[in-house]
Amino acid sequence: MTQERVQERITQLGRQAALALGLPLVLLAAWWFFSSGSSNFFFPPLATIVRTFADVWFSPRIVNDVVPSLVRLFIGFAAALALGLALGIPIGASRTVRNVVEPALEFLRAIPPPVLVPIFILLVGIENAMKVLVIISGCVWPILLNAVAGVRALDEVLESVVRSYRIRGWARLWHFVIPGAGPQIFAGMRQALSIGIILMVISEMFAASNGLGFSLVQFQRSFAIPEMWTGIVLLGLIGIALAFGFRLLENWLLGWYYGLRRSQRGGA
Amino acid sequence: MPRLSIHRLAIAAGLVTLAAASGERAYAADKITVGVIPITDVAPLYLGKEKGFFAKQDLDVEMQLAQGGAELIAPVVSGQREFGFSNLSSILIAQTRGLELVAVAPGASSTGEQGRDFGAIIAPGDSPVQNAKDLEGKTVAVNNLNNIGDSSVKASVRKAGGDGAKVKFVELAFPDMPAALANKRVEAAWIVEPFLTLSRSQGAKVVAWNLVDMAPNLMIAVYFTSKKYADEHADIVKRFKAAMTESLAYADTHTDEIRQIVPTYTRITKELIGKLTLPRWPTEYGRASAQITADLALQDGLVTKKPDLDALLK
């Protein structure tokens, strides 16, 4: 890379960082300012929260609580992805299957997680399996629905071409269906990630003995309010980190799509 | 409910007459809300309202349901609700954290009888666990960690000569406990009515009566308000305490009426309520048992500093 290109890149990164951090810093400053004199028990000053953050989280808690939570999240997410695609693609492909299955799926989906937990406890007990199941039960829906929508919206002309070239089975799936529905599936995965983090917390509110959500609830119950706020902040930070990682993945896998759109639109 | 409307009509008529007669002050009842959990423990409140004890004190009581703990205490602290019902341990924890709460009346107490209480430690019928000492190394389910559940279980274990620290606690809601126990997901559980009766009818056996072991006539819950409200509305608090005391006294001696009122605010059927063991409802604070609860809270690490019982139980 030439000197010029390097400088250009650095400026670009700098600008991106400024944009990413700008608003949060402003909001944080506002929060700091408005809460500094707070004597409200449930809304402590931001300064207190920051001070408590290190005490709470830079400790064995990372290994004992945060890691197990994240591991369960990843397993649940991966399973939801597999299930969502395995079900979504055939459902999206066949109108009959969709008509049959959709009301049943909507029925199951409407059952709130706090009610599913007792059912899951009946089925798989109170250990990790239950928590992963709760995460799957929520994450699968955006992936499933978006996979269905993506498959339904596949380009008709392209489909005719594929058919006239007699491309069937796995080749068709790999070269036509998945790339075609890919962007929509990724939109679903992005939704599922946020939902997954939320469910990770909810699943640990019941029958748990470790985890980030568990810690949050224990802080709530024992009125350790600054600690509770640090937990909330940590959840947000994890959300950002995972979203950022996801975007990197998306750019890598869907680079062809974005590039294609860009070139189709004349480089805009 | 015919009795309710007749009583209310009579009292309303009386009040209207009084108001018309006096002419100077309007005897409008003060509206207050009490946060409660829909369990048998709060039956005296419902019965007292039905009997008119609260109307007698010019109090228009509305009960609001909550799950417990933070959802009962937080609204009282913020002034959203005037009164609440909560287990003593949660109140002590809140107090040591800086929330200024004041008890108004005792809530419910253990029967104090081994063999007949509204809560106990149970295990599956075929379990090798015979007494509290056998709980060492076993998984015991309690409804909230670092609360009355594990405190009292540890007290039972200690009383049986074991080491409370060796018990593994896991958190599980009471409604989920009977199934978890039957499916051997947990090895024992601290459970209360109506699930105690449900579980025992499925073959579970009682390992220990932990509420009795913990302290004699353990006062397990209180009605409370915030110190701020108590200072600003001392008269209302006094009247609430009077109505509550009357309700508790009546409840303790008219358990048949209690058994009739419980199905009206819960889903416990008339058949089931007949089989349940009810708590006791003394009208005085169980000061000694509260002290034991506070001491154990400090010892077991529920709180990091000594709770101030004098400030709480004025």
Add this chain to the structure above:
Amino acid sequence: MDAAQRTSSTRAGWAGAGPLVQGFCGLIGIAALLEAAPRVGLVSPLYFPPLSTLIAVLAAEIQHGLFWTALGFTLQSWALGLGISVLAGTAIGIAVGSSSIVLATTRSTIEFLRPIPSVALIPLVTLLFGTTLRSNLVLVVYAAFWQVLIQVLYGVQDVDPVARETARSYRFGRWAQIRYVTWPTTLPYLMTGVRLAAAVALILTITAELVIGTPGLGKEIFVAQTSGAYAVMYAYVIVTGIIGVAVNVLARALERLAMPWHPSLRADVPA
């Protein structure tokens, strides 16, 4: 209607039945599962009664005013929460998405706030609003809003630059641009967002009622649960599921009304 549907009605067996019948068959499948599972012992019938028991309990419940009042509260909460989320999400989504600067600036904040579960905010919410409709709404809107916002952002970003340039060269004003260029592209994404948000709003309404104790179906579930009345509890859960199905049917109908031109709603690509 269209070619695909005409063909389907001449096909034999399952494929020949109309969508309503097909959907019904799917639900029957679930019903069979719910009836069989407790009976064969997959789950204990004491703690999860078979469907026939639940239906009997439900039939008894419907006859009481309590049921209908609770249903009314839940639907009210849901509708209000969904409405606010959709309006706010669409307005903010279009406003933010149309400007790449604003989008880049707010992206990190959005990603920070999104994963915070509304349930973690419950003590704070009850503190401020108590056991009222407003607590419900805060929780519902906080969760459902993101669904709409993210989808609208995706939609606005997907606008064809050529179309945008064309509109500009024809001197379309801001409003006209939004109406003729941004809106049609965003609409399919928005519809998916509304569908997702409707489901999330329902779940959060019931959850809020369950945990806070606000009047509604969730509160009935909570009281039944605390009383060990498992049959009543799951009877109400079934009602929740049925509402979920109804919500989806409504959302689909809305989709068809709003976007009859979209490929996914015209013919289907048999894959």
